[in-house]
Amino acid sequence: MMSKSFELEFIEPEQRYTIQDVCQRIQLDKEFVVQCVEYGITEIEIQQEQEWLFSTLDILKLQKAYRLQRDLEINFSSIGIILNLLEDIDDLHAQVNQLQQQLQHWEKG
Secondary structure (H helix, E strand, O other), rough: OOOOOOOOOOOOOOOOOOHHHHHOOOOHHHHHHHHHOOOOOOOOOOOOOOOOOOOHHHHHHHHHHHHHHHHHHHOOOHHHHHHHHHHHHHHHHHHHHHHHHHHHHHHOO
């Protein structure tokens, strides 16, 4: 059974986590994580499942993927596309904020 809330207190930015760590600490089913890797939602370079290592960003993606599937019943093939679009939106928001700051700087001058 998957948890409804996630605890990220144990995660350190540069550390890598095994599939067992991910499944136990943030309570994701192993099969869910495997499906996410197989559908390219999170990318793993090593082929052997027992050697997979996940970054903090991977874990955050897995959590978002889980919420999309749980709350909206989105299939795995669509989750990757949606996560990429959400990332693009975040990037665009950051660019707009940066441009607004530059514009304010020039308007003051």
